[in-house]
Amino acid sequence: MKISLTVNGRKIQEDIQESMLLIDFLRSHGYTSVKRGCETSNCGLCTVLMDDHPILSCSMLAARADGHSIVTLEGAGKEAEAFAEFMAKEGAEQCGFCSPGLIMNVIAMKKELKNPTKEEIKQYLSGNLCRCSGYMSQMRAIEKYLQEESV
Amino acid sequence: MKQISQPVVKKDAAALLSGKPVYTDDLAMKDCLIIKLLRSPHAFAKIKKIDTSKALRIPGIEAIFTYEDVPNTRFTLAGQTYPELSPYDGKILENIVRYVGDEVAIIVGKDEMCCEQAKKLIQVEYEVYEPLLDFTKAIDNKIVVHPEDDYKYLVDIGNEVKRNIVSQGRDEAGDVEKELSLCDVVIERDYHTKANAQAMMETFRSYAYLDAYNRLNIVSSTQIPFHVRRIVANALELPKSKIRVIKPRIGGGFGAKQTACCEIFSAFVTWKLKKPSKIVYTREETFMASNSRHEMKMHVRVGAMKDGTICAIDLHTLSNTGAYGEHGPTTVGLSGHKSLPLYKLNASCFSYEVVYTNTMRAGAYRGYGATQGIFAVESAINELADALKMDPCELRLKNMVEEGDIMPQYYNETANSCTLKDCLLKAMELIDWKNKSLKTDLGDKVRGLGVALAMQGSGIANVDVGSVRIKLEDDGFYTLSIGATDMGTGCDTILAQMAAECLDCEVDQIVVQGVDTDSSPYDTGSYASSTTYVTGMAVVKACEQLKEKIVKEAALLMQTKEEELVFDGKMIRTLDENKAMSLNEFAYLCAAGGKGKMLMADDSHSSMVSPPPFMAGIAEVDVDKLTGEITMHDYVAVVDCGTVINTNLARVQVEGGIAQGIGMALLEDIVYDKNGRMIANSFMQYKLPTRKDVGEIRVDFMPSYEPTGPFGAKSIGEVVINTPSPAIASAVAHASGQYVRTLPITPEKVLGFKHED
Numbered sequence: 001m002k003i004s005l006t007v008n009g010r011k012i013q014e015d016i017q018e019s020m021l022l023i024d025f026l027r028s029h030g031y032t033s034v035k036r037g038c039e040t041s042n043c044g045l046c047t048v049l050m051d052d053h054p055i056l057s058c059s060m061l062a063a064r065a066d067g068h069s070i071v072t073l074e075g076a077g078k079e080a081e082a083f084a085e086f087m088a089k090e091g092a093e094q095c096g097f098c099s100p101g102l103i104m105n106v107i108a109m110k111k112e113l114k115n116p117t118k119e120e121i122k123q124y125l126s127g128n129l130c131r132c133s134g135y136m137s138q139m140r141a142i143e144k145y146l147q148e149e150s151v
Numbered sequence: 152m153k154q155i156s157q158p159v160v161k162k163d164a165a166a167l168l169s170g171k172p173v174y175t176d177d178l179a180m181k182d183c184l185i186i187k188l189l190r191s192p193h194a195f196a197k198i199k200k201i202d203t204s205k206a207l208r209i210p211g212i213e214a215i216f217t218y219e220d221v222p223n224t225r226f227t228l229a230g231q232t233y234p235e236l237s238p239y240d241g242k243i244l245e246n247i248v249r250y251v252g253d254e255v256a257i258i259v260g261k262d263e264m265c266c267e268q269a270k271k272l273i274q275v276e277y278e279v280y281e282p283l284l285d286f287t288k289a290i291d292n293k294i295v296v297h298p299e300d301d302y303k304y305l306v307d308i309g310n311e312v313k314r315n316i317v318s319q320g321r322d323e324a325g326d327v328e329k330e331l332s333l334c335d336v337v338i339e340r341d342y343h344t345k346a347n348a349q350a351m352m353e354t355f356r357s358y359a360y361l362d363a364y365n366r367l368n369i370v371s372s373t374q375i376p377f378h379v380r381r382i383v384a385n386a387l388e389l390p391k392s393k394i395r396v397i398k399p400r401i402g403g404g405f406g407a408k409q410t411a412c413c414e415i416f417s418a419f420v421t422w423k424l425k426k427p428s429k430i431v432y433t434r435e436e437t438f439m440a441s442n443s444r445h446e447m448k449m450h451v452r453v454g455a456m457k458d459g460t461i462c463a464i465d466l467h468t469l470s471n472t473g474a475y476g477e478h479g480p481t482t483v484g485l486s487g488h489k490s491l492p493l494y495k496l497n498a499s500c501f502s503y504e505v506v507y508t509n510t511m512r513a514g515a516y517r518g519y520g521a522t523q524g525i526f527a528v529e530s531a532i533n534e535l536a537d538a539l540k541m542d543p544c545e546l547r548l549k550n551m552v553e554e555g556d557i558m559p560q561y562y563n564e565t566a567n568s569c570t571l572k573d574c575l576l577k578a579m580e581l582i583d584w585k586n587k588s589l590k591t592d593l594g595d596k597v598r599g600l601g602v603a604l605a606m607q608g609s610g611i612a613n614v615d616v617g618s619v620r621i622k623l624e625d626d627g628f629y630t631l632s633i634g635a636t637d638m639g640t641g642c643d644t645i646l647a648q649m650a651a652e653c654l655d656c657e658v659d660q661i662v663v664q665g666v667d668t669d670s671s672p673y674d675t676g677s678y679a680s681s682t683t684y685v686t687g688m689a690v691v692k693a694c695e696q697l698k699e700k701i702v703k704e705a706a707l708l709m710q711t712k713e714e715e716l717v718f719d720g721k722m723i724r725t726l727d728e729n730k731a732m733s734l735n736e737f738a739y740l741c742a743a744g745g746k747g748k749m750l751m752a753d754d755s756h757s758s759m760v761s762p763p764p765f766m767a768g769i770a771e772v773d774v775d776k777l778t779g780e781i782t783m784h785d786y787v788a789v790v791d792c793g794t795v796i797n798t799n800l801a802r803v804q805v806e807g808g809i810a811q812g813i814g815m816a817l818l819e820d821i822v823y824d825k826n827g828r829m830i831a832n833s834f835m836q837y838k839l840p841t842r843k844d845v846g847e848i849r850v851d852f853m854p855s856y857e858p859t860g861p862f863g864a865k866s867i868g869e870v871v872i873n874t875p876s877p878a879i880a881s882a883v884a885h886a887s888g889q890y891v892r893t894l895p896i897t898p899e900k901v902l903g904f905k906h907e908d
Binding site: 019043072073096139 | 169354841
């Protein structure tokens with residue numbers, strides 16, 4: 001089937017197999033920041049934004065993105081860079097494999113929640129698993145980032 | 152020190168945080184053939200017949216290989232120094248399958264879809280055997296997991312394969328029975344730790360291709376590139392010179408990738424078909440067909456006097472290695488040798504057996520047996536404190552190992568650097584121990600406190616080797632080649648910090664490369680908490696050599712004597728300051744023909760000792776009176792890892808290790824059904840702690856100075872997973888009155904609804 005969508009501001013039209021998942025579509029187009037950590041919608045690694053909302057690209061058919069706008073970490077620009085710097089300063093990225101999904105969800109959270117509490121942050125990001133960091137350094141980075149941005 | 156004990160940002164941070172294609176699957180060529188594996192549905196069976204003819208007709212299928220197509224050699228997948236302590240008990244494919252998930256056929260096709268279609272069409276006729284699933288009944292069972300004649304082992308490990316015993320042994324220091332008979336109190340308990348999944352976010356994966364020299368190149372997400380070279384050579388019956396292994400960025404390992412689960416398949420396919428091929432394990436395969444922590448049952452007897460003097464500990468460990476023996480004989484040793492030395496004892500005894508069963512092979516997982524042993528010993532010490540009605544911290548302060556002590560169960564090594572007492576005192580201060588009671592009623596919930604100590608090693612003494620090469624490049628920067636494998640922990644950065652400290656320059660001036668077995672100097676790999684300590688020392692030695700070479704060469708170029716010159720990292724000057732040359736100028740002269748020569752230095756290091764890092768952890772948990780639900784409230788940990796090299800990365804190691812330990816204590820459990828099929832084979836059933844489950848984790852350091860380590864450093868990576876299970880178990884016991892001795896500590900067990908075994 002033919003789909004037409006925007007990825008990171010670039011229009012893509014393609015004939016795809018109906019069963020193709022969005023994550024595989026994106027990776028095949030070189031957006032390799034999108035990672036797969038499970039097949040059961042549990043890990044959050046494959047998070048991308050569709051029309052500004054975070055979605056799990058491993059659990060969505062590419063066909064459903066037809067007519068929509070997708071943003072991956074490659075296209076997340078300055079916002080992602082700003083948060084990434086806080087992550088790096090805490091050493092929070094560790095192996096880095098879960099970082100792209102987390103960054104995308106933090107960007108979405110910042111849009112959605114006004115001055116979130118620690119508990120609200122944990123709740124919003126609870127679907128983003130990380131096996132390396134124990135989450136504390138991520139929280140330090142997130143809090144500093146939100147603080148900086150609100151100034 | 153300018154570069155040591157600093158929060159230096161990881162060298163790869165920018166790439167990782169911008170999603171650059173730096174991991175194995177990002178780098179694989181687009182035309183790689185895809186490999187999928189048909190796995191056994193039976194826990195123990197013989198393949199009578201296998202028919203691939205229908206499957207081969209699926210369009211896109213390139214080849215299907217069965218046991219008849221692969222080399223016949225037995226080998227081990229364990230990433231260990233040769234001669235490995237793991238038995239050679241597996242083949243690439245075999246006509247006997249020994250656990251649900253064991254490989255039956257290798258399917259190669261143009262994409263995943265055709266491979267999956269073909270998988271369904273392979274017809275296998277099995278002769279199904281009764282499996283051996285209960286590891287407590289393995290010894291002398293009528294079912295023999297490895298009945299074959301060509302089974303072999305390279306080192307005496309106490310192997311009796313026909314009795315299902317991979318390894319057994321006993322180490323006694325002093326007369327334990329006599330000491331126990333003299334004690335006022337003897338606590339005798341059984342503890343049970345489960346197989347846990349390492350669950351790194353990047354599953355197993357590798358790809359292979361042939362290069363212009365017809366050599367087999369393997370790119371793999373591995374902790375052990377040099378061992379992979381040998382393992383693949385063994386498996387494919389190839390000379391090692393034919394094989395090159397490259398390690399790009401790795402999405403976590405935690406020991407899982409110290410076993411070469413998937414490389415043999417991509418290597419075999421590419422060697423056979425002369426085409427690039429790639430294998431990526433699904434999460435399900437990673438759960439049910441790779442390797443896990445060794446499940447262990449431990450019987451502990453602790454003897455003490457009424458005043459709290461601990462006199463003797465007797466520990467027996469039974470370990471389940473699963474269907475294959477990777478890391479079986481070695482992990483078990485740590486359960487005793489890295490738990491018993493925590494205390495000054497008159498006598499101790501550690502005995503063990505490691506057995507085969509028809510479950511997935513176990514392997515290496517952070518802590519490597521120490522985690523299991525420490526759960527048992529530290530839990531018994533906590534139960535002893537409660538029996539004596541003594542404060543568990545006071546009991547420990549009275550008995551714990553101190554600097555200068557000889558540790559009989561730790562190969563008679565001396566604790567040359569140890570601030571364990573300060574660690575515990577600091578942890579008590581952080582949690583406000585003195586002003587809290589072990590149990591506080593909060594209404595619907597009860598809050599409990601629990602404590603534990605831990606130790607580990609720093610590399611494997613006389614076994615691990617780290618080597619490095621450092622070159623001065625023509626602009627005055629350095630390239631540092633290492634064979635140690637950064638798997639996200641940041642060792643590339645830490646080793647660069649050490650080089651920068653030695654060479655008096657900025658960390659940015661040190662370029663570090665990933666591992667390539669052709670060009671990187673040999674390193675046993677990143678495991679056994681060895682990189683900072685072992686490879687770090689090699690960095691120091693090589694950099695010292697390079698400094699000497701720089702001065703020597705500069706003396707020639709500046710027409711003066713070596714002893715007249717000083718090199719401060721930026722400038723080379725004569726003592727009288729009459730002549731000076733910048734490093735930059737010097738480096739250009741070295742590179743300019745006819746004047747100087749290019750400078751490089753290399754060295755390798757192996758340590759005769761393995762100095763233990765130590766730590767104390769205190770857990771504060773809430774237990775719901777009605778539901779038994781356990782909530783982590785606070786966790787404090789204070790660590791003695793010697794000199795802290797990178798303050799950020801060390802802290803994150805501790806926080807991450809504790810979170811994994813919390814998972815082990817409260818959530819994670821590999822469960823099999825009655826036929827031996829793993830039930831917990833996805834993140835749906837096998838729950839990793841999320842950021843809502845771990846509570847607050849607070850970390851501090853009490854650095855000692857380890858004389859044999861680089862800048863006084865010891866290891867950090869593994870010790871940090873060892874305290875949560877016993878500390879949390881004790882906190883729960885204080886809150887609920889229920890001692891849970893089989894992990895994980897679930898509400899059902901706390902309420903006594905579920906019989907533990």
